Amino acid sequence: MLDGKRILLIISGGIAAYKSLELIRRLRERGARVRCVLTEGGSQFVTPLSVGALSGEKVYGALWSLTDEAEMGHIQLSRDADLLVVAPASANLLARMAAGMSDDLASTVLLATDKPVLVAPAMNVRMWLHPATVDNMALLRRRGVLSVGPNDGDMACGEYGPGRMAEPHEILAAIESALALPERPLAGRRALVTSGPTHEPIDPVRYIANRSSGKQGHAVAAALAALGASVTLVTGPTAEPDPAGAAVVRIETARQMLDACLAALPADIAVCAAAVADWRVAAEAGQKMKKGAGGPPALALAENPDILRTLSALEPGRRPRLVVGFAAETESVLRHAADKLARKGCDWIVANDVSPAAGTFGGDRNTVHLLRRDGAEDWPPLPKAEVGRRLAAAIAAHLKDA
Numbered sequence: 001m002l003d004g005k006r007i008l009l010i011i012s013g014g015i016a017a018y019k020s021l022e023l024i025r026r027l028r029e030r031g032a033r034v035r036c037v038l039t040e041g042g043s044q045f046v047t048p049l050s051v052g053a054l055s056g057e058k059v060y061g062a063l064w065s066l067t068d069e070a071e072m073g074h075i076q077l078s079r080d081a082d083l084l085v086v087a088p089a090s091a092n093l094l095a096r097m098a099a100g101m102s103d104d105l106a107s108t109v110l111l112a113t114d115k116p117v118l119v120a121p122a123m124n125v126r127m128w129l130h131p132a133t134v135d136n137m138a139l140l141r142r143r144g145v146l147s148v149g150p151n152d153g154d155m156a157c158g159e160y161g162p163g164r165m166a167e168p169h170e171i172l173a174a175i176e177s178a179l180a181l182p183e184r185p186l187a188g189r190r191a192l193v194t195s196g197p198t199h200e201p202i203d204p205v206r207y208i209a210n211r212s213s214g215k216q217g218h219a220v221a222a223a224l225a226a227l228g229a230s231v232t233l234v235t236g237p238t239a240e241p242d243p244a245g246a247a248v249v250r251i252e253t254a255r256q257m258l259d260a261c262l263a264a265l266p267a268d269i270a271v272c273a274a275a276v277a278d279w280r281v282a283a284e285a286g287q288k289m290k291k292g293a294g295g296p297p298a299l300a301l302a303e304n305p306d307i308l309r310t311l312s313a314l315e316p317g318r319r320p321r322l323v324v325g326f327a328a329e330t331e332s333v334l335r336h337a338a339d340k341l342a343r344k345g346c347d348w349i350v351a352n353d354v355s356p357a358a359g360t361f362g363g364d365r366n367t368v369h370l371l372r373r374d375g376a377e378d379w380p381p382l383p384k385a386e387v388g389r390r391l392a393a394a395i396a397a398h399l400k401d402a
């Protein structure tokens with residue numbers, strides 16, 4: 001599978017660097033050619049000698065000299081590969097990548113490359129969860145940087161949580177899928193996807209919500225990213241893992257979702273798959289509501305903004321070229337969906353049956369119909385991931401023709 005593929009492996013500083021030695025071995029077993037750059041931090045954990053012995057190639061390091069530059073310039077080094085892999089990717093190197101710095105060989109090749117980049121972050125759990133790292137990762141993903149891990153687990157520093165570098169076999173799988181990326185027909189396009197439910201507070205401890213799992217929206221985001229789009233996923237609370245390659249913005253309420261969507265513009269594509277609460281409590285109580293002699297409270301509701309309709313009605317230039325909505329219906333699915341297409345002003349509607357008998361909410365399969373202004377397509381029952389892939393392919397084909 002990796003026969004003849006050229007991987008430039010950048011090993012930055014972290015205890016997980018020892019796993020990169022195993023990664024080199026496995027890559028070579030599969031026929032890949034592995035050239036390594038060892039950062040100064042990386043060389044504190046593994047030696048150029050072991051990296052060189054396992055890769056069978058010269059190791060490029062912090063001691064980058066003019067002689068090296070004459071032999072192979074850093075630009076050539078950065079381009080003479082099919083894929084750049086950063087494993088382990090330290091918080092420091094991720095921050096320097098995000099900032100576009102080029103103050104050592106590793107950051108310079110990462111800035112100079114025109115090839116896909118895959119990072120395998122590894123760091124202390126607090127460093128991984130720090131807003132600075134969260135923002136840096138979101139920015140890198142928006143720029144198309146692929147990532148694998150980190151995993152949850154015991155850390156060398158004695159803490160527990162996310163931050164352990166993905167295992168060599170997981171990085172290998174991510175490398176294989178990165179290299180197998182067929183065409184990326186949505187490369188250079190920006191997509192906005194909404195997913196999951198919204199939570200509308202009643203008081204500080206209670207909220208109104210719905211049964212959306214976010215599976216379908218997340219699958220659409222993953223599929224658009226796999227076709228090369230820069231995806232921003234705005235999601236309500238879900239248990240779904242972040243889709244690979246998407247920048248994820250987490251919100252709770254419909255109004256926050258709208259703000260996050262408007263902030264993510266401009267976009268070429270918008271897919272609204274979220275099950276946005278239609279109503280919120282008009283006056284959220286500042287303190288926990290107590291039982292009392294007056295009996296249960298009457299909750300007055302106010303209507304939430306309609307995100308799909310707002311995006312569809314934006315002025316030309318700001319409106320995404322293709323706006324796709326979902327219609328969750330429990331009966332007369334096609335009739336209600338056609339009505340929604342007209343009412344919301346979007347371009348396409350993916351209509352799905354969410355009656356309890358269909359098992360769509362929370363389930364892994366979905367039976368949908370794609371309604372465009374000029375007709376409808378009925379899709380067979382499919383896993384939600386496949387619905388995402390088909391929709392992304394239809395979007396790519398539409399934008400190509402348009």
Ligand code: CTP
Pocket residue numbers: 194254272273274275276277278304305306307308309324325326327328329340
């Ligand atoms: N939608 C939205 N903002 C809202 C309500 C819905 O963006 N406040 C979007 C959904 O993401 C979906 C589409 O509108 O793409 C249709 O959602 P659905 O709940 O089926 O429609 P509603 O507008 O709520 O219509 P109704 O409740 O009358 O069926």
